[in-house]
């Protein structure tokens with residue numbers, strides 16, 4: 001006992017000074033440890049999920065994984081997975097997914113998420129919602145006390161038809177929380193278009209939105225809204241990579 005406590009004092013944990021991308025890779029590789037041969041896998045989108053897809057491709061190539069079927073959450077992930085030789089399918093053919101792995105923009109203490117800053121929230125929500133297990137991979141900068149009030153945006157996918165009308169409806173719905181609604185722009189200042197041909201309105205909400213379930217329902221009731229980026233009660237596990245190591249939170 002004395003020896004081990006002396007060892008603890010003489011070598012306190014040292015920060016590893018890793019870059020944010022290295023932390024994302026560490027979280028992604030940890031999540032891929034949950035993958036087993038024969039699984040149908042939801043493949044996420046974004047710079048963190050990209051590491052997981054790379055790793056799955058690598059393990060398949062090395063013969064350490066077999067008979068994987070990937071369900072990509074975006075055209076970009078589809079291209080990446082195809083280039084790695086990962087066999088792909090879709091929700092029509094595989095309505096039940098064993099495991100999905102994806103990043104997030106924000107994670108609150110109840111493991112509610114904000115996703116969609118990469119613009120793939122609709123397919124992500126469909127696929128991750130159909131998953132028996134949904135593992136979220138983040139670096140520690142994504143952890144927040146509560147969704148809203150972080151100065152970061154809640155993305156909402158809307159139909160292009162009269163988008164100003166829908167954006168204004170969204171803004172006035174959340175006006176009480178200090179909300180600004182901005183159409184997301186893409187290349188050359190043109191509206192960003194999702195894989196589904198829709199637009200995204202980013203809602204900058206200044207204050208804690210309280211009951212997120214009520215806010216979610218109210219947003220989804222607006223005609224013109226397709227889906228929003230709050231993923232409530234969907235994550236089964238969150239893997240957080242930080243400078244002092246990996247923390248795994250499970251529901």
Ligand code: 5RP
Pocket residue numbers: 044045046047048049102103104105114115116117118119120121124
């Ligand atoms: C895309 C997403 C991404 O998972 C989210 O934006 C996190 O991205 P990154 O891993 O690049 O930080 O929801 O729609």
